[in-house]
Amino acid sequence: MTTGIVFDIREFAVHDGPGIRTTVFLKGCPLHCSWCHNPEGQSSVPQVISGAGASRVAGVEYTAQALAAILNRQVAVLQANEGGVTFSGGEPLRQANFVAEVIDLLEEIHILLDTSGYGSESAMNLLLARVSMVFFDLKLIDREAHRHFTGCDNDCILRNLAVLGKSGVPFVVRVPLVPGVTDTDANLAAVAETVRGLTGLLRVDLLPYNKAAGGKYRAAGMEFKPCFDEARPLNINTGIFKKANLEVHVL
Amino acid sequence: MNERIGQMKARVRAGEHRALRRKITVDVLSECEEEGLSWPWRAARLIRRQCEAEQVVIDPREKIVFTRTLPAVIPPIYKPEDWARLTAGRTLHELGPISNICADWGLVLSQGLLGRKSAAMAALQRFAGDKAAVEFLECAVETIDAVLALAARYAVAARRMGRPDLADILERTPAHAPRSFHAALQALRLLHAVVWLGGHYHVGLGRLDQYLWPYLKADLDSGRLDVPAAEELLAEFFIALNKDSDLYPGVQQGDNGQTITLGGVTRAGRDAVNDLTHMVLRVSRDLAMIDPKINLRITPQTDLDLLGLAAELTRKGLGFPQYSNDEVVIPGLVAHGYSLEDARDYAVAACWEFLIPGRGMDVVNIGAVSLPFAVDAGIRGGLAAGAGFDAILKITADDIARQVKILAEAYAQLLLPPAPYYSVLMTGCIERGQDLAQGAVYNNFGIHGAGAANAADALAAVKRLVFDEQRIPPNELLAALDADYAGHAELRRLLADQAPKVGNNDDQADRYLTALFDFLADACEHYGRTNRGGILRPGTGSAMYYVWLVRGHPNMREPVVGATAEGRKKGEMLSANLAPAPGAGVRGPISALQSFAKINYRRVCNGGPITMELSDTVFRDPESIRKVAMLVRAFAQIGCQQLQLNSLNVATLRDAQAHPEQHKNLIVRVWGWSGYFCELGPEYQEHIVARHLYACES
Ligand code: SF4
Numbered sequence: 001m002t003t004g005i006v007f008d009i010r011e012f013a014v015h016d017g018p019g020i021r022t023t024v025f026l027k028g029c030p031l032h033c034s035w036c037h038n039p040e041g042q043s044s045v046p047q048v049i050s051g052a053g054a055s056r057v058a059g060v061e062y063t064a065q066a067l068a069a070i071l072n073r074q075v076a077v078l079q080a081n082e083g084g085v086t087f088s089g090g091e092p093l094r095q096a097n098f099v100a101e102v103i104d105l106l107e108e109i110h111i112l113l114d115t116s117g118y119g120s121e122s123a124m125n126l127l128l129a130r131v132s133m134v135f136f137d138l139k140l141i142d143r144e145a146h147r148h149f150t151g152c153d154n155d156c157i158l159r160n161l162a163v164l165g166k167s168g169v170p171f172v173v174r175v176p177l178v179p180g181v182t183d184t185d186a187n188l189a190a191v192a193e194t195v196r197g198l199t200g201l202l203r204v205d206l207l208p209y210n211k212a213a214g215g216k217y218r219a220a221g222m223e224f225k226p227c228f229d230e231a232r233p234l235n236i237n238t239g240i241f242k243k244a245n246l247e248v249h250v251l
Numbered sequence: 252m253n254e255r256i257g258q259m260k261a262r263v264r265a266g267e268h269r270a271l272r273r274k275i276t277v278d279v280l281s282e283c284e285e286e287g288l289s290w291p292w293r294a295a296r297l298i299r300r301q302c303e304a305e306q307v308v309i310d311p312r313e314k315i316v317f318t319r320t321l322p323a324v325i326p327p328i329y330k331p332e333d334w335a336r337l338t339a340g341r342t343l344h345e346l347g348p349i350s351n352i353c354a355d356w357g358l359v360l361s362q363g364l365l366g367r368k369s370a371a372m373a374a375l376q377r378f379a380g381d382k383a384a385v386e387f388l389e390c391a392v393e394t395i396d397a398v399l400a401l402a403a404r405y406a407v408a409a410r411r412m413g414r415p416d417l418a419d420i421l422e423r424t425p426a427h428a429p430r431s432f433h434a435a436l437q438a439l440r441l442l443h444a445v446v447w448l449g450g451h452y453h454v455g456l457g458r459l460d461q462y463l464w465p466y467l468k469a470d471l472d473s474g475r476l477d478v479p480a481a482e483e484l485l486a487e488f489f490i491a492l493n494k495d496s497d498l499y500p501g502v503q504q505g506d507n508g509q510t511i512t513l514g515g516v517t518r519a520g521r522d523a524v525n526d527l528t529h530m531v532l533r534v535s536r537d538l539a540m541i542d543p544k545i546n547l548r549i550t551p552q553t554d555l556d557l558l559g560l561a562a563e564l565t566r567k568g569l570g571f572p573q574y575s576n577d578e579v580v581i582p583g584l585v586a587h588g589y590s591l592e593d594a595r596d597y598a599v600a601a602c603w604e605f606l607i608p609g610r611g612m613d614v615v616n617i618g619a620v621s622l623p624f625a626v627d628a629g630i631r632g633g634l635a636a637g638a639g640f641d642a643i644l645k646i647t648a649d650d651i652a653r654q655v656k657i658l659a660e661a662y663a664q665l666l667l668p669p670a671p672y673y674s675v676l677m678t679g680c681i682e683r684g685q686d687l688a689q690g691a692v693y694n695n696f697g698i699h700g701a702g703a704a705n706a707a708d709a710l711a712a713v714k715r716l717v718f719d720e721q722r723i724p725p726n727e728l729l730a731a732l733d734a735d736y737a738g739h740a741e742l743r744r745l746l747a748d749q750a751p752k753v754g755n756n757d758d759q760a761d762r763y764l765t766a767l768f769d770f771l772a773d774a775c776e777h778y779g780r781t782n783r784g785g786i787l788r789p790g791t792g793s794a795m796y797y798v799w800l801v802r803g804h805p806n807m808r809e810p811v812v813g814a815t816a817e818g819r820k821k822g823e824m825l826s827a828n829l830a831p832a833p834g835a836g837v838r839g840p841i842s843a844l845q846s847f848a849k850i851n852y853r854r855v856c857n858g859g860p861i862t863m864e865l866s867d868t869v870f871r872d873p874e875s876i877r878k879v880a881m882l883v884r885a886f887a888q889i890g891c892q893q894l895q896l897n898s899l900n901v902a903t904l905r906d907a908q909a910h911p912e913q914h915k916n917l918i919v920r921v922w923g924w925s926g927y928f929c930e931l932g933p934e935y936q937e938h939i940v941a942r943h944l945y946a947c948e949s
Contacts, residue, residue, distance in 0.1 A: 011839025012865075012882060014875040020882060022841065073756055074841050080888055081881040 004098030006067065007040055007058045007090065011074075015251060017112040017133060019083025022074060024067070026099065027059045029091040030118050032151040033139065034227050035178045035209055040220045041090035049220055058220070064098055068105035075107045084110030084132070093119025093160075096126050103130045117157035117164075124160045125167075134164055134171035135205075139182050141190035149181055149227065158194070165198035174205045179232035188237055192244040203247035208234050252537040253479075256486045259312065260538060263490050268308075268318050269497075277304045279326045290337075291669040291686065293328035294449070295390035298672045299397040300326070301448040307408040309417070314433065315487045316405060316417060317440050323498040325450035341666035344614050346452070346500060349667055349687060351508055351601045351616070353455035354676035355609025357462030359442060360435055363427035368395045370681045377684070384684030387671065391681055394672035398445050399426055405441075432481055435466040436488045442676065444495075449672050452500050453508025453601040456543055457608040460513045460527040467527050478530070485534045492542040507542065508601030514557070515548030515577050518592045524553075529560060532572070536564040541927065545572040546599040548580075551887040558880035565879065565896050566870040573603065573860055574894040576887045580605055583856030583892070587788060589693065603792050603828075603858040603893055604697050609678035612691035613785070614665065615857060618658040619699035619796040620774075622706035622767050623825060624812040625650035630713055631732065634725040640718050643710070644766065651767070652774035655698060655787065657808055662696055663782045695785035697857035700771045701793035701800055702825035704753040704832040707763035708817035712750035715759065722749075728816065735814045735821045747818030747834065754831030755838060756845035765849045772854035790857025791850065791892070797825040798934055824938050828895065829861040833938075840865075840882060848889045860895035861886070867900040904928065904940045 005027040013023040028044025029036075036042065040049055046059030071085055078084050085106065092099050093115055103111055113127050114135040128134070138161070139154075140146040146154040164171055173195050177183040195201055209230075217224035241248035252260075262268070279300045283293045301321060308318040325348075329337065344350070359367060371388045378384035406421035417437075423430065425438035439456075446454045470476035476484075492509050499507040513531055517523045535545050547561050561572050577595075584594035584605060597605045604615035629647030636642070667688040674680035674687040716723045723742060731739035751759035768789065775787035796809065801822055803811045813821040817832060824833060829847045831837045840863055847861045869875050879896070886894045911929040928936065 009838045011841040012869075012878070013839075014869050014878045020841070020878060020885060022839070074845065077841055077845075077885050077889060081878075081885055083881075 002064045002098045002101045003061050004064070004067070004095045004102070005044060005046065005059050005061055007038075007060075009070070013086060016086040016088065016114065017084065017135070018110070020078055020081040021083040021086050021112070022071065022078060023086040023088050023114075024071070024102075026087060026089040026092045026095050028094050029089055029116065030094065030152060031091070031116055033176075034149050034181075035176065037210060038090070039217050039222050039224075044090075044094070047220060064101035064105060068102050071102070072105075072107055075109045079109055084112060086112040086114055086135075088114035089116075091116050091118055093117075093123045093127065096123035100126050100130055103127075115160075117160040118152060119156065119160065121156075121159060121163060124163050128164065128167045128169055131169060134169055136161060136164060136171050136173050138173050138175055138191055138195070140187055141194055142187065145181075145187075149178075161194070161198070165200060168200055170200045170202050172202050172205055174207055176207045176209065177234050177236060178209045178228060179230065179234050181228045183235040183237070185235065185237055185240065188235075188240045192241050192246060196244050196246065201246075203249060204241050206236060206238065206248060206250045208236060208250065252486065253483060255312070256483060256490070256538075259487065259490050260540065263493050264540075266497075268494055271306075271308055271318055271320050272322060273306070273320050274322060275304070276324065277301060277321065277326045279328055280330065283328055284330070289386065290328075291386055291390045291671060292393075294669045295393040295397075295671045297326065297328050298394040298445065298449050302397040302401040302445060305401060305448070307404050309405070309408055309412055309414065311412070311414075313487065314417070314484060315437050315440050315491055316409070316421075317444050317491070319444060319448075319495050319498065321448065323500075325448075338666055340664060342661050342664040343666060344617070344662075346450075347668060348450040348452070349612075349670045349673055350451055351453035351455070351604075352611055352613070352673075353457040353598050353600070353606060353608040354446070354673065355678045356439060356442070356457055356459075356676070358609060358678060359425070359676050360438055360462060360466075361428050363425060364395045364399055364442075364675070365426045366428070367675050367681060368392055371395070371675075374681055374684050381684060387669075387674070387686045388681065388684060390669070390671035390686075391675050395675055398442070398672070401445070402426065402441060429466055432463065432467040432470045432476060433484050435463055436484055439463075440488060440491055446673060446676070447495065447499065449670070451670065451673060455508055455598060455600060455606075455608070456511045457598040458513070458515075458523075458596070459511045459543075460525060460531055461517070461523055464525050464527045467530075468525075471526075482530055482534050485530060486538055489534060489538055489540065489543060493540050496542060506601070509542045510544045510546060510599055510601060512546040512548060512598035513572070514553070515597075516595050518596050520595055523548075524557060529557065532557075532560045532564055535569075535571075536560075536567055539567045539569060541569065547572040547574050548577050548597075549574055549883065549887050550577050551884065553884065553887065555877065555880045555884065558883050559877055562870070562876045562879040562883065565865075566867070566876065566898050568867065568898045568900075570895065570897045573599065574883055574886065574896070575599065575603075575605070575858070576890070576892055576894075578887065579852045579890060579892045580856070580858075583853050586853045587695070587786060587856050593692070599858070602794060603860050603895075604790065605856065605858050607693055609676075610692035612667075612677075612687055613693050613695045613697060613788070614662065615697035615788070616792075616794065617662045617696045617698060619701040619793065619800065619809050620651055620654040620658070620771060621702060621796070621800045621809050621812055622651070622700055622771075623702040623709065623800065623815050624810045625654065625770075626706040626709045626767070627732075627812050627815055630709065630816050631729060634713075634717070634729055637725070640714055643713065647710075647767070648770040648773065651770045652777065654809070655771070655774040655778060658698055659696065659778050659781060659787060661808055665783065690783055693785065694781075694783040695788050696781060696783075697788045697790050698771070698775065699790050699792045699794060699796060699857070699859060700768055700855070701796040703764055703767055703791065704826040704830060704835070705815060705817055705819060706767055707753045707760055708750065708832050708835060709815050710763040710766075711752070711760040712746045712817050714763075715750050716745060732814050732816065736818075743818045743820075746816060748836075750817070752831060752835040752837065754835055754843045754846050756842040761846045761849050764846065765851060768850050768855045772851070776854075788857040789855050790859045791829050791855055792857070792859030793825065793828050797827040797938070801825060802934070824934075827862055827938065828859050830863070841885065844886055844889050844891055848891045850892075852892045858893055860893040861891055862895045862897075864897045864899040867898045870898055899939075901940060904936070908936060908940070
């Protein structure tokens, strides 16, 4: 019996894919993005979140059966409303066996994988065989910059992107726009260049950095020390993508 | 919204028209005493004198006229000592006068007041020997004449001011059936305003998209009116409804019951949605004012375009439309003795209660059963006696029955004052020769089952932690409750965090939610017929009881509850209507809807919405708004009864508390109605800020 650690299950997640969806947030992420707005998703063990007055534990261990049972209770509603289940994180590839087992236990439903792409090729293939759509986060194309801002290099991310491109699964590339980091013309052009021509690519979503990102850190007993200038205005250059004949949305 | 309408709205919000209010007191009492008038005649005389005392106000910028110039206080028609004698030993509903029902506006418009008068004349002949009937009918005619005289004065003034458009309308209506949409709105404005002048309140507007549609359709078909012009007239009518909100009585300002019910099916069962349904939603969205409050009747098949339009209205943060699901409501009403045709014709009262326009003299809110109090009695009684869990449920059910009986007995003495004018506006009062106060077709009483989620959570917590897992010894729980959890923080945390909660589609908690409402329905059924020949309708609303039941209120019949076993401390508020208990962890709206869908609504038909707050970030883009529409459709698909959906930005609310002067126009839904946030009492503001946010940000 496979178990996994989930730090949240959120219903009616309107920005996590088509229709009415329920999103499962898997705990644990190998990256440490300087702008991460889900700090409680990074560590792979349960941790105490203390807000104003109350505290709660983020991170519940579920068996695949138990999680699938919760989700199956609402599959009919999601199905009837053009939606489904999204697996996000943290990084779901990290718990790929668990996620795959949950999916296998689910009734027929649209599944979306929301991933940073960081994981083994086999994990990627395990999930690609089971999902209907992928949201693939692409942050920085430059290897050194990636290492600097996320703590990891991007070799496996780019490799998994290529795997995704060949899989035939429809996907959206999502670029978090972080001021002075990912929103530079050079990086955006490199992203456009990287994704152009991949089969299955539906569009590129740009996600402007949200200043509230730091809000959760203290509650999670962590320190928010962004190594970029939060106040700097964003460069939301959609033109680069349009020029490359890519559909682009700003969320 | 064009410039003229924008300016009109601004003038009303600024309260310019209030300068026209006169500080006079109309003396009706003296002549009543001198002439030794009967009660019905005094009621009729009140309407007569109020209409006469109204000063004609015709603002050259207005196309629909009537501005109230009389103050809020309704002149007395009895001396205090006589009033005391008249009402001794009797129960008055709230302030006394008939309130919170809905007239048959369609009937009155189509017959005209003269049509109603002919009906009264014919009835006078039929009832010639019946003194009471004759008196009632003569009083009814008196009020008709009073309203016609008021309209005539407006008509003369309009003619004199060079407003032939208005004069033509007012010379003809409301005496006769309107010949245009404009005339219908003008007639409705006048007829409706006079109800308020008679001391009635929560004056519902019913199925406006049904009864006004024939007039609008005729105008559109003939080309006399185009859609923008029709919208402008409708907007002006809506603005007019906002003029006097501050004069109307209610628990909090804004609680004035000027509701409209849209959509649904016709009396024959056909789809009733028409172009006016859409127009009302559009105009209400563009105006963004608290009146009229909109209800939308839907089914699982309602198309997403209409629901999307409604979601755009929700986005405005007004707290409406409120939705009701015909597939659940209509069978519920039929099961409670309403004819199928009448049930299909339902409208929504001031908050959420279902009633039949023209035919319902239901008193939809005779009080609340405190479900948390009943459960507390069960838990304390059961545990103290060392009894099992079944005994706790039994004591709970008995206490619910006890509370129902107290409310019903109090209302066995109900005294409704004569209402000759309101009777004119109802279906069949004139024809039966009987004042509305004597009853209409339906004369049922509604009872709220308040605090349901808290109560069910308390039972679920005790079942799991005291009985199943035996992690809490009974004595310790009793001691903790008595101490209001002082010195029992750990135990309180256990109850709050380690037990199933309503709102997660978890049968471990939801089974008690359904059981509590079944107990309530049992108690209502067991009580049987009331003195007025009606039944008791159990409901799921809470109104202001989510505050009153924990903090108390003068002259309240309901009991106050202290600390409760779901981990709630004394004085902390309960959930409003159907919502997870404040502070209970829930995953979001789907599970919550699934939890509340388990209630047996065929037995629980008084109304009372599932209440949900969505973060306003959900409404950022058209795609998300469409998802809100789908969520509403899901509410109907899952089989819930009623839904109140709000768009809320907590930061804005906090800022409004700190800087009220900068947020004068901030509107929020309170319990069954919407009002200006800054005009609410602090405890109500707090509850709104603390309500469950189904946050959906990515
Ligand atoms: S990949 Fe996502 S979850 Fe992981 S650290 Fe970066 S932003 Fe946070």
